[in-house]
Amino acid sequence: MxxxxxxxxxxxxxxxxxxxxxxxxxxxxxxxxxxxxxxxxxxxxxxxxxxxxxxxxxxxxxxxxxxxxxxxxxxxxxxxxxxxxxxxxxCGIAVPRPRERTPEERQENQQRTSLVELHKEAAAFFVQQLNGTPEGRAAKAYLLDRGLDSEAMARFGIGFAPSGGEALLRAMKQKYPEKVLEASGLFSRDQNGRFYDRFRRRVMFPIANDSGKVVAFGGRALGDDLPKYLNSPETPIYSKSNILYHLDRAKEALRRDDCAVLVEGYMDAIAVARAGISNVVASCGTSLTEPQVKLLNRFTRKIIVNYDPDTAGQAATERSLTILLEQGAEVKVLALPGGKDPDSFIKAEGAAAYTKLLKEAPPYVDYLISRARKMDMTTAEGKLRAVNFLLPYVQRVPDRILRSEWATRIAQQLRIEEPVLRESMRKAANERRSEVKARPELAGRAGKPAERRLVQILIESEDFRSRLAQEIRAEELHKGLEVERILTVLVESCESGARPDAAALAMALEDRDRRLLFEIAFESAAPSTWEEAESCLTVLRRRLVEEELAAVQRQIESQAAAAGAMGEMRKLLERKQELRRRLESPPQ
Ligand SMILES: [Zn+2]
Missing domain, CATH: 3.90.580.10 (Zinc finger, CHC2-type domain)
Structure with a gap:
């Protein structure tokens, strides 16, 4: 960095x-x-x-x-x-004037600035259309009818894109070069290459980034036009998987309440915010993404998912659970009664009723169990389906104790013998490990002592850092270790001989590896010697031999089962002997 x-x-x-x-x-x-x-x-x-x-x-x-x-x-x-x-x-260090950038950087920067400016003007234009034109006023009447008052429309910057197809274009084309209009995503081109407005006859919701700058729009069709919702495309200032609607306004409440309400669309977010619950965000036009969860986790890890209760909403809920659990979020799920989304529920039942249900929202496992119980539980196949539906979620819970508690609850609720369930869990866990490759657990000490110590020695030892790194790389001793990815970046930076910077290394690592690296960096330890480093390497070498021995043994067994392939069998037996000898002989 x-x-x-x-x-x-x-x-x-x-x-x-x-x-x-x-x-x-x-x-x-x-x-x-x-x-x-x-x-x-x-x-x-x-x-x-x-x-x-x-x-x-x-x-x-x-x-x-x-x-x-x-x-x-x-x-x-x-x-x-x-x-x-x-x-x-x-720290009282004098800040120099911003350095001259390369012409490309300067251009990109300028373009981004122009795009933000254009969006700001477009937002104002849409608001003015809503209030100042006959067509806009008709749209406003429609919104009023749907329960949004003028105060709310002003608060959320809601506007209107007229049906003509050139209104925004006419307002903007004098001020912005074609390149900027093109990149903004607010205009499309017809067959003759002429621009026209992308959003026509739509209620416009400005979408802001987390610092409150409008970077895109969501347009809701008036009447039965399709698609019902049309969003800005990806642009240099807008990437939908990185933005949460309403986050810019929710920040303070998120931090204060240490909890977020996650809804699907902007109408839902607006309805919930108007009900006095300002810690609400919407994933908006996309199923929840990992960057969005990371963004949200900067403010809170406690998340109440409140998606639509229809089939699509349920699927979206389950998809988002997967991502949330993997990111270590504490998740509850609110499924509103009567098949209502947050917007229609609050309209029908009022803010107080919604707040009450929100407070009572069950942990995600209860939600999932109640979903599973809707499956046919009278047959063994039905129960198996229910278990197979639940297991992937339980497996994603990083904490072992929590996982075990859930297993007990699931067994009770689905009336399954607990040992049978635990066996399925173990099997599923093994399959997952071989699929995904073992990921270090968050709870407990990930990485065995020798591996952890090597990481530490590489960071600390000034004298033989590059020599040690070379040995690890030459023999590929880091392959398959829990600290493999950490060692990969560390070894690379050590070969130059420079002192590795833990924070800089962390930039190249995924979340779990980063956490592990920092944990190790914070362990206090005595100064290291080359002998100690060597003994760590010996542990790793032995482990490689043990692994190959186990693989050879497996092959021997399968060959024996196949029978007949004597030549192959002899080679394996010889290799087995050789590996045994190596394990028994003292390290050189
Ligand atoms: Zn903390």
């Missing part, structure tokens, strides 16, 4: 992470680290740590971690360049 010699690098070297974090969190010295209550999740005993030497932070509770810039980015919800400036200012 911070390139050598860059301003960012200079700031990072001069800034003291303990001081910067200390502005947000009350830190206490504990051992060689500082610790305090995590600002990213609510807790009563401190599991948030700052390492003054490595200049990183890590929370053992929720797993966040990074360098000083990452911390300020996440706390203040700002971009990387903004964080550099913020840290520099906090």
């Amino acid at each position: 911070a390139e050598a010699g860059s301003f960012a690098e200079r700031v990072k070297q001069q800034a003291d992470i303990v001081r910067v974090v200390g502005e947000y969190v009350r830190l206490r010295k504990s051992g060689q680290n500082f610790s305090g209550l995590c600002p990213f999740h609510s807790e009563k005993t401190p599991s948030f740590n700052v390492h003054p030497v490595k200049q990183i932070y890590h929370c053992f509770g929720c797993g966040v971690g990074g360098d000083v810039f990452k911390f300020v980015m996440e706390m203040d919800k700002i971009s990387f360049p903004e964080a550099i400036r913020a840290v520099a200012e906090k």
Whole structure:
């Protein structure tokens, strides 16, 4: 992230992470680290740590971690360049004028600025159409009839795109070059290559990014036009899988209540927000994506999913559960009675009734069990189907104890013998492991001691770091380890001989690996010696031999079963002997 010699690098070297974090969190010295209550999740005993030497932070509770810039980015919800400036200012480092960029970068930047500007003007244009034209007023009457008052329309910036097909184009084409109009996604071209308005005769909902800038629109058809909902296409400023509708307005409430209500569409989000529940966001025109969950997790991990109760909504709920659980979210599911979506429910039953149901929303497993119980439970096949429906979700729960509790509940509720269920779970877990390759568990210590120690030695030891890295790479000793991906990036950075920067390495890693790396980085340890490093390597080498031995043994058994292939069998037996000998002989 911070390139050598860059301003960012200079700031990072001069800034003291303990001081910067200390502005947000009350830190206490504990051992060689500082610790305090995590600002990213609510807790009563401190599991948030700052390492003054490595200049990183890590929370053992929720797993966040990074360098000083990452911390300020996440706390203040700002971009990387903004964080550099913020840290520099906090530490009294003079900020230079922005450096001249390459012509391409400058152009891209300019285009993005123009696109944001264009969207802002378009939003104002649509609002003006809604209030100031006969066609717009008719649309407004329709919205009023649907229960949205003028105050709500103003609050959410709702507007109207007229039916003519050129209204927005006429308003914008003098001000913006064709390239910008083209890139905005607000216009399409006809057969003759002429622009026309993409959105026609639609109620327009501005979609803002998390800093509140309008970057796209959702258009709802007036009457029976199809499609009912039309959204902006992907543009340089809009990627639908990275944006949650209403997040810009929900931020504060999300942090305060430490909980999010997740709904499907903008009408739902607006209805829920108007009911006084401002911690609501909508996934909007897409099934929930991993980047969206990560975005939301910056504010809270407790999420109540409230999708439509129709078949499509149920499928979407189940898909989103998968992603939420994998990201370690604490999920509840609200399925509204009477087949109602949040918008129609609140209209019919009122805000208080909705709030009450929200508070009573059951944990996701209860929701899933009640779904499973709707299957035919009178036959063995039916029960099997129900179990197969439930297992993939239970398997995604990172915590082992929680998983076990759910197993007991499922067995009780579906009237299945618990041992039988647990056996299915074990089998499913094994299949999943061989499919996905073992992922380190969050709970408990992932990575065996020798592996963990090697990671630490590579980070710490100045003297033989590159030699050690070369040996690991040459023999591919990191392959198949729980720390494989960590060692891959670490070894690469160590071969240059430079001191690896844990925060920079973390950038190249997925969430779980990043957490593991930080956990290891925070373990205090005695200085290492080459002998110790060698003994770790020996453990790994032995493990490789053991694995091959097991594979050979399996082959021997299957060959014996096939019988007849004597030549092949002899080779395997010889190899087996050789591997046994290696395990028995003392390490060189
Ligand atoms: Zn935390």
